[in-house]
Amino acid sequence: MTFDFEQKLASHGLELRATSVATLQVNVGKLCNQACKHCHVDASPKRTEIMTRETAEQVLAALRRFRILTLDLTGGAPELNPSFRWLVTEARALGTHVMVRHNLTVMFEPGQEDLSEFFRAHQIEVISSLPYFQEQQTDAQRGNGVFTKSIEAIRRLNAVGYGVDGSGLHLNLVYNPVGAFLPPAQSAIEADFKRELQSRYGLTFNQLYTITNMPIKRFLEYLRRSGNEERYLRKLVEAFNPNAVAGVMCRRLVSVDWTGKLYDCDFNQMLELGVAENAPQTIAEFDPIKLAQRRIVTGVHCFGCTAGAGSSCGGAVA
Amino acid sequence: MSYYEEDDLSRFGEIGKHRPDLFAKFMDWYQACQEDGALSKREKALIGLAVAHALQCPYCIDAYSQSCLESGSNLDQMTEAIHMASAIRGGAALIHGLQAHNSVHKVSM
Numbered sequence: 001m002t003f004d005f006e007q008k009l010a011s012h013g014l015e016l017r018a019t020s021v022a023t024l025q026v027n028v029g030k031l032c033n034q035a036c037k038h039c040h041v042d043a044s045p046k047r048t049e050i051m052t053r054e055t056a057e058q059v060l061a062a063l064r065r066f067r068i069l070t071l072d073l074t075g076g077a078p079e080l081n082p083s084f085r086w087l088v089t090e091a092r093a094l095g096t097h098v099m100v101r102h103n104l105t106v107m108f109e110p111g112q113e114d115l116s117e118f119f120r121a122h123q124i125e126v127i128s129s130l131p132y133f134q135e136q137q138t139d140a141q142r143g144n145g146v147f148t149k150s151i152e153a154i155r156r157l158n159a160v161g162y163g164v165d166g167s168g169l170h171l172n173l174v175y176n177p178v179g180a181f182l183p184p185a186q187s188a189i190e191a192d193f194k195r196e197l198q199s200r201y202g203l204t205f206n207q208l209y210t211i212t213n214m215p216i217k218r219f220l221e222y223l224r225r226s227g228n229e230e231r232y233l234r235k236l237v238e239a240f241n242p243n244a245v246a247g248v249m250c251r252r253l254v255s256v257d258w259t260g261k262l263y264d265c266d267f268n269q270m271l272e273l274g275v276a277e278n279a280p281q282t283i284a285e286f287d288p289i290k291l292a293q294r295r296i297v298t299g300v301h302c303f304g305c306t307a308g309a310g311s312s313c314g315g316a317v318a
Numbered sequence: 319m320s321y322y323e324e325d326d327l328s329r330f331g332e333i334g335k336h337r338p339d340l341f342a343k344f345m346d347w348y349q350a351c352q353e354d355g356a357l358s359k360r361e362k363a364l365i366g367l368a369v370a371h372a373l374q375c376p377y378c379i380d381a382y383s384q385s386c387l388e389s390g391s392n393l394d395q396m397t398e399a400i401h402m403a404s405a406i407r408g409g410a411a412l413i414h415g416l417q418a419h420n421s422v423h424k425v426s427m
């Protein structure tokens with residue numbers, strides 16, 4: 001069995017190249033009010049690395065100049081960056097579609113009480129992690145008390161129209177396996193989430209995305225501590241699905257870190273694997289034409305995107 | 319040599335070194351049984367888990383515990399399936415008590 005991703009691609013006559021830059025995914029910093037066990041960013045309340053206004057202005061300049069369709073804001077908890085609301089407001093004024101990777105509990109931090117209203121006012125697409133519809137699993141992964149707060153946050157989002165049919169306000173939830181196993185079929189588990197959240201709490205949402213845990217950073221530490229590393233990697237490699245390769249997210253997005261450096265995805269960003277050398281390296285040099293055909297920089301973690309039905313920021317891909 | 323090795327689960331295919339034709343037939347049938355049909359994959363994984371417990375096969379218990387997780391089941395649901403298997407085993411043993419009763423009555427005054 002090969003753990004070499006490039007070799008695996010080659011054995012199927014494939015190579016990984018970008019096709020376009022439809023989305024700019026901006027990680028505005030590692031500061032977060034949570035410290036989840038599976039976090040690939042190693043984010044926590046102790047982290048101090050966050051994007052400055054100057055860099056955020058360069059992001060905005062790139063959106064304006066090249067009319068990028070979607071701005072996908074992530075972190076940490078992106079809302080904790082002091083430039084967050086400014087960047088969202090300016091990007092929306094350009095007509096850019098804005099998605100926020102919102103962890104739900106940040107809504108209860110000081111100064112964030114009106115967050116659901118802010119999202120609604122700017123017609124933001126909200127994407128939120130809820131690893132499971134039961135408290136025990138969710139708290140095991142994301143910390144004690146997170147489930148209860150998350151339920152309350154979804155209630156607030158529903159109250160302003162998020163996840164409610166016909167409102168046009170999208171609330172998509174993210175399922176992660178709580179442990180060293182692969183996610184179930186997206187449509188099957190989505191039906192379970194819808195039924196359980198509705199019957200237990202009267203909550204609604206639009207879509208459920210299943211995302212595979214990446215064997216990097218905090219989740220990799222967990223795999224090592226629990227003696228699951230080899231078994232999990234083997235599982236990912238055995239589940240390699242050549243049909244998932246066309247849908248991996250790096251083919252259509254560029255990821256920006258808090259300093260303005262460019263990467264093929266948020267995972268490569270955390271591993272400090274920058275974009276191919278012959279492509280622009282920073283947001284100041286950003287040029288979607290030069291980035292569109294770039295060769296993607298890969299590693300063993302890429303098996304996480306191509307296992308089974310595949311995994312991306314928008315869930316399963318195949 | 320110990321009787322059960324965890325790694326043997328991934329070596330299952332080696333059974334097919336002898337009479338590969340039979341093993342291929344078994345695998346085709348086995349795989350086809352797992353797919354979504356009138357029952358969902360998740361329901362089938364729970365049945366697999368229950369049967370694995372009734373048979374007390376450590377390989378199957380490990381494999382179907384993973385299948386249950388990977389088809390979205392939680393420990394409450396899995397434990398209910400295990401109770402079903404155990405209850406039916408228990409009931410099946412108990413109803414044979416009537417055989418014993420019949421046997422005793424047959425020779426009793």
Ligand code: SF4
Pocket residue numbers: 032033034035036038039040041042043044075076077103142
């Ligand atoms: S997974 Fe999300 S919410 Fe959890 S620590 Fe990481 S960035 Fe924060």
Ligand code: SF4
Pocket residue numbers: 248249250251264265266267268296297298299301302305
């Ligand atoms: S890990 Fe990143 S670079 Fe690798 S396949 Fe996934 S999205 Fe692409």
